[in-house]
Structure formats: C-alpha cells, structure tokens
Amino acid sequence: MTKHLLLSIALASTFASPIYAQTIEVSAAELAKLKAQISALQAKLVEIEEQANETTSEVAVNTQTLTAQKVAEAEPVDVESEDGITIGGAIRSNYNYTSYSEGNKDRGGDFDFDIFRINVRGEIGDVSLNGEIRFFDYMRAIKYAYVGYQFSQNWEVQAGITKVPFGNSPYNSQNYFFSTNYYLGLEDDFDLGVVFKRSVADSWQLDLAFFKNDELGGVDGYVDNRSDRYSYDIVGSRAPGDGIYDEPAQPLGEYNTFSGRLAYHFEQGELSTEVGISALSAGIHDGDRRVGDYQAWALHSNSQYQNWHLQLQHSEYSYDIAQVDRIAVGAYSFYDSIAAEATSSTANLAYDLAVNFGPVTGLQFYNNYGIVYDKSDSSADTVMNVTGVSVAAGGLFTYFDWVHAKNQPFVGGSAAGDSSEYEQRFNINIGYYF
Structure with missing residues (x-):
C-alpha cells in the first residue's frame, strides 16, 4: 500500500x-x-x-x-542458611456440649479459652534449639525444651525435655483428644533426658533414650503442683479408700528410664507402611528409696494407601510396686488414677481430602478407637471412640469431634472408673497458628 x-x-x-480534456x-x-x-x-x-x-x-x-x-x-538461588531463632505459636479456644453435665446442656454448651502457646526453634553454630511453653487459664506448662546436634548423616542427639520414643509416631491418633494411651503416659510423653535418633536409612529407624526423671524433676522436683504438666506421669500411689481424684498421700516418681523404638519402613506399590516395636523400663522412687519398677512395650503399625491412613497399636504396661494396684497420675493441673497394670489396643482410620473452598485447603476425616482392659485394680474397661474431621484453612486449624466413651478422662469419667454407661461429648477446638 x-x-x-x-x-x-x-x-x-x-x-x-495542465491536463487537457482531449489528449495528453x-x-x-x-x-x-x-x-x-x-x-x-x-x-x-x-x-x-x-x-x-x-x-x-x-x-x-x-x-x-x-x-x-x-x-x-x-530462579531460586541457593543461599547458605544463617544462624537464628524463629518464634511462632498458637492461640486456641474450645467449645463443648456434653451428656454428663446438666448445666452444660442447659446452657447449650460452653465456649472457653484453651491455650496460648509460644514455640521457638532454630540453629546456632550447628546446635539446634526447640521449645514450647503453654499458657492456660489455670497453669503454665513446658511441653518440650531441648537442644540437638546432628553428629553424622543419620544420627542426631537431643538433650533436655524431649519426647519419649514409644508407639506410633508422631501421634497414635488424629483427633484432638489423642488416644486412650495418652492418659496412661504412653503417647506424646515428654521427660528430662537424652535421645539418640537414627533417621530412616536402609528402611530402618531407631531411637534410643535415657531419661533421668520426668519433666518436673521427679518425685522431689521443685514445683508447687506436680500435676501442672502437659503429659501424664506417675505422681503417687493409691491406698484403699483414697479418692480417684485426690492428691496422692504417698508421692512417687519414675527415674532412670531406658526407652527404645525400632521401626521398619517398606512400600508395596502405592501402599507405604511402618511397623515397629517399642519398650521402656524405669525405676520408681518414693523420695527416699527405690520402691518398684515400671515397664511397658508396644507393637505398632502405621500405613498409608493413597489418601487413606491406618494405625494399629497393642500396648501393655506394669508398675510393679508391692501391694499397690492403683497409681495416681497427673496432668493439666488435675489428678486421676489408673490401674497399676493394664493392656491397651487402638485402631485409627483416616482419609485426607484436598479442597479449594475459600480459605479451606484440606480436610481429614477420621475415626479413632481405643480400649484399656485387663486392669489390675479390677475396674471396668476404658473405651473411647472419636469420630470427626479436622479443617485446615490458612493459619486456622480446627477439630470437630464427636466422642463416645466410658471411664474416660475429660469425657465424664476416670481411667479407674467402674461405669457401664457411655457418655458423649461434641467438641470444637479452633486454633490459629503463626
């Protein structure tokens, strides 16, 4: 153009x-x-x-x-990490509607503050630091506080208030209330000692630990209330006629605990499984002398197939103390009782579902069942079944749980109870994590 x-x-x-009309x-x-x-x-x-x-x-x-x-x-650039400590935490609140409190039912349930917690983690000069402190309305408790050092490719040592290696890890449950094992001191328990951890190599994983005493310093620890703690531990013995929830007249504490956990990992197509065995042995002290022994062992498995999870565990424990059939335990500023010997079995099934519904990105549906039986004090079985769903939405993580239980702490009963009636608790725990 x-x-x-x-x-x-x-x-x-x-x-x-000029252009002429006739010719050019x-x-x-x-x-x-x-x-x-x-x-x-x-x-x-x-x-x-x-x-x-x-x-x-x-x-x-x-x-x-x-x-x-x-x-x-x-393009991402590999930058050498710098030393430093990261601070995080959570704020949680809780709603519950129960069958065992007429006042609660009449009010339509209760909504309460749960916890404010602070977490610290980081590394300075190849030595790591991890800690968590929890603030409740009624107490303050350190869950864990330890230093760690990776001294080889597969081995790490942790020292301080650290986790007792026992059973399915990191938890033998998916719900807010844990499993029945938690209230026996056999799930998510933390004590004062040292742990050697071997990461998974050649399909094998091994944890070996020694704990001098519980996280509050043992039977003569310098604390006002030995039940002001996160995880359950022995705090005394029960004599005939003692109340289930009384402060024990005879203090006791575990000491010199040896614990080990061995696990094997394998895969079959889309199925991945961990099977393992755990055991621990400790002494029991009354402040003046050794009065008995404490042993526990467990067989456990943890499997995943696509979005499905299955956990199984069988556990047995024994406090071998002369003429004692019932033990006093403490946690959450609350004393309770358990049989000196018992057997526990748990089975947990869960399903993960990824979603895209506003801020909600993930759901986990679960049913967790646990039973404690063959009790040395001849009390009735403890049974707890929790059906629920957890919801992940940005910084929010919420549990919706329906608990059906008998002789279960925090569900209208005690682990040393003798009731044949089941109680129910509908519970919503809302947490913001930062």
Whole structure:
C-alpha cells in the first residue's frame, strides 16, 4: 500500500502541467524521466523496509535479553542458611456440649479459652534449639525444651525435655483428644533426658533414650503442683479408700528410664507402611528409696494407601510396686488414677481430602478407637471412640469431634472408673497458628 501511495505522489508530481480534456501527449524524454523517478522511489522504499526489519530484529533481540534477565532473577538461588531463632505459636479456644453435665446442656454448651502457646526453634553454630511453653487459664506448662546436634548423616542427639520414643509416631491418633494411651503416659510423653535418633536409612529407624526423671524433676522436683504438666506421669500411689481424684498421700516418681523404638519402613506399590516395636523400663522412687519398677512395650503399625491412613497399636504396661494396684497420675493441673497394670489396643482410620473452598485447603476425616482392659485394680474397661474431621484453612486449624466413651478422662469419667454407661461429648477446638 505504501508503494502505491508513493507512485501516486510521483505521478501527481510528474503531471503537474495542465491536463487537457482531449489528449495528453508525453514525450519520450518525459517518459524516461518518469521511469527514473519511479526507480528512485522503489529503491528508497526497499531501504526503508530493510531499516524496519533491522529495527524489528533489534527489538526482538533486546526483548529476549530482558526476558532472560528476568528469568534469571526469578530462579531460586541457593543461599547458605544463617544462624537464628524463629518464634511462632498458637492461640486456641474450645467449645463443648456434653451428656454428663446438666448445666452444660442447659446452657447449650460452653465456649472457653484453651491455650496460648509460644514455640521457638532454630540453629546456632550447628546446635539446634526447640521449645514450647503453654499458657492456660489455670497453669503454665513446658511441653518440650531441648537442644540437638546432628553428629553424622543419620544420627542426631537431643538433650533436655524431649519426647519419649514409644508407639506410633508422631501421634497414635488424629483427633484432638489423642488416644486412650495418652492418659496412661504412653503417647506424646515428654521427660528430662537424652535421645539418640537414627533417621530412616536402609528402611530402618531407631531411637534410643535415657531419661533421668520426668519433666518436673521427679518425685522431689521443685514445683508447687506436680500435676501442672502437659503429659501424664506417675505422681503417687493409691491406698484403699483414697479418692480417684485426690492428691496422692504417698508421692512417687519414675527415674532412670531406658526407652527404645525400632521401626521398619517398606512400600508395596502405592501402599507405604511402618511397623515397629517399642519398650521402656524405669525405676520408681518414693523420695527416699527405690520402691518398684515400671515397664511397658508396644507393637505398632502405621500405613498409608493413597489418601487413606491406618494405625494399629497393642500396648501393655506394669508398675510393679508391692501391694499397690492403683497409681495416681497427673496432668493439666488435675489428678486421676489408673490401674497399676493394664493392656491397651487402638485402631485409627483416616482419609485426607484436598479442597479449594475459600480459605479451606484440606480436610481429614477420621475415626479413632481405643480400649484399656485387663486392669489390675479390677475396674471396668476404658473405651473411647472419636469420630470427626479436622479443617485446615490458612493459619486456622480446627477439630470437630464427636466422642463416645466410658471411664474416660475429660469425657465424664476416670481411667479407674467402674461405669457401664457411655457418655458423649461434641467438641470444637479452633486454633490459629503463626
């Protein structure tokens, strides 16, 4: 189109002389001149097009260069991590509606503050630090506080208030209330000592630990209330006639506990499984002398197939103390009682579901069942079944639990209870984690 325009301009310039309606006579000289002008214009047009092509190529090259620079800037760069401590935590509140409190039912349930917690973790000079302190309305408790050091590719040592390696890990449950094992001191228990941890290598995993005493310093620890703690531990013995929830008249504490956990990991197609065995042995002290022994062992498995999870565990424990059939335990500023010997079995099934519903990104549906039986004090079985779903939504993590239980702490009973009636508790625990 540009060529036609230039030709038209050239023709208009050439025929600037008067045009007669009858005839136009063009001499040979004028025709030659016209052809020369057309040739010059065509050459000029070719030059303009070449310049345009060069400009386009230059722009393309520059664009590619800029794009490459942006891509290079966007690529992740490996930066050596710096020493430092990270602080996080959580704030949680709790709603419950229960069958065992007429006042609670009449009010339509109760909504309470649960905890404010602070977590610290980090590393300084190859030594790691991990700690968690929890603040309740009625107490303050340190869950864990330990330092760690990775002294080889597969081995790490942790020292301080650290987790007792026992049973399915990290938890033998998916719900807010844990399993029945938690209230026996056999799930998510923390004591003062040292743990050697071997990460999974050649499918094998091993934890070996020694704990001098419980997290509050044992039977003569310098604390006002030995039940102000996160995890359950022995705090005394029960004599005939003692109340289930009384502060024990005879204090006791575990000491010099040896604990081990061995697990094997294997895969079959989409099925991944961990099977393991755990055991522990400790002494029992009354403040003046050794009065008995404490042993526990467990067989456990943890499997995942696609979005499905299955946990199984069988546990047995024994406090071997002369003429004692019932033990006092403490946690959450609350004393309770358990049989000196008992057997526990648990089975947990869960299903993960990824969703995209506003801020909600994940759901986990679960049913957790546990029973404690063959009790040395001849009390009735403890049974707890929890059906629920946990909801992940940004910084919020919420449990919706329906608990059906008998002789279960915090569900209208005690682990040393003798009731044949089941109680129910609908519970919502809402936590914001940062």
